[in-house]
Amino acid sequence: MKNIAIIVASVNKNMQLAYNIQEVITELGQKSDVINLVSLNLPMYTSVIEDEKGIPSKVHDLAKHLQTFDALIIVSPEYNGSMPPVLNNAIAWVSRIGDDFRAIFNQKFVALATHSGGGGMRGNDAVRAMFSYIGANVLSREIINNYSKAYKKETVVSVVKELVGLS
Secondary structure, three states, X not given: OOEEEEEEOOOOHHHHHHHHHHHHHHHOOOEEEEEEHHHHOOOXXXXXXXXXXXXXXXXXXXXXXXXXXXXEEEEXXXXXXXXXXXXXXXXXXXXXXXXXXXOOOOOOEEEEEEEEOOXXXXXXXHHHHHHHHOOOEEEEEEEEEEOOXXXXXXXXXXXXXXXXXXX
C-alpha cells in the first residue's frame, strides 16, 4: 500500500479537487493525506527572516511529514501564468532544511493537478519546472480542470494508478 500526499495550494475548487482525488486513492486501496498549505500560514520566506528567526517549527513539521510519503500530488491553480505564491513559499522554506535542498523530493514521483480559472497548463508548467529542479520525477500526464473542462474521474484513476505503479 502506497501513502500519497495531496498538497493543496489553494482552497475552494482546488480543495474539492483534492478531496475527489483522495476518494479515488482510497477506492484504489491506497492511503493519502490532504495537506492544506494555505492553512499552514507560513511566513514569507526571505533569508533575512531565516537569519533572524530561523526556520519555523511548522516548516520542520511539514518537512518531516512529507518524508513519510511514497509519492505526491500537487493540486494548485494557475496564478498569473505561474504557481500560487503559497506553494513556492512552502517549497522555499522546506528546501532550507538540512544540507541538501533536494533531500525531501529527490527521486519521488509527483503528479500535478489543477482547477484554474484559466487553462491551468502554464501554472502546471511552473510547478513541473520547480519540482523537476528539486529532484522529483514529475509525471507527464496531468489532471486539469477549469470552468470549461469538467472533472473526469477516469483521468484521476489513470493518473493515480500510474503514480502508484511508479512509486
